[in-house]
Amino acid sequence: MEAVIPDEQLKERDRRKGxxxxxxxxxxxxxxxxxxxxPNGKVLxxxxxxxxxxxxxxxxxxxxxxxxxxxxxDKCLHTKKKGNKY
Numbered sequence: 001m002e003a004v005i006p007d008e009q010l011k012e013r014d015r016r017k018g019x020x021x022x023x024x025x026x027x028x029x030x031x032x033x034x035x036x037x038x039p040n041g042k043v044l045x046x047x048x049x050x051x052x053x054x055x056x057x058x059x060x061x062x063x064x065x066x067x068x069x070x071x072x073x074d075k076c077l078h079t080k081k082k083g084n085k086y
Contacts, residue, residue: 022075035060038076042066 027036027044036044044060067073 020075022072038062038066039072040066040070042070 022039026039029036034046038044042062043066044062047059047061049056050059067076070076
């Protein structure tokens with residue numbers, strides 16, 4: 001069984017700030033090859049298993065260079081702030 005566990009606290013913090021983020025519905029899963037495609041068409045590869053509190057799930061991530069200049073970066077689940085790669 002495979003699960004994707006979003007950080008619900010992150011979503012709630014963003015909602016309070018008036019920011020709506022993409023959720024799993026915006027990402028297409030390619031089950032034969034085990035990767036997701038983001039709304040901008042970039043591939044998010046499996047990066048292993050991660051634990052968050054008492055939950056465990058699979059982490060999917062794209063290359064940082066894929067996000068540079070993306071028109072959807074503010075709606076992505078994880079956005080780096082100034083001084084970082086994005």
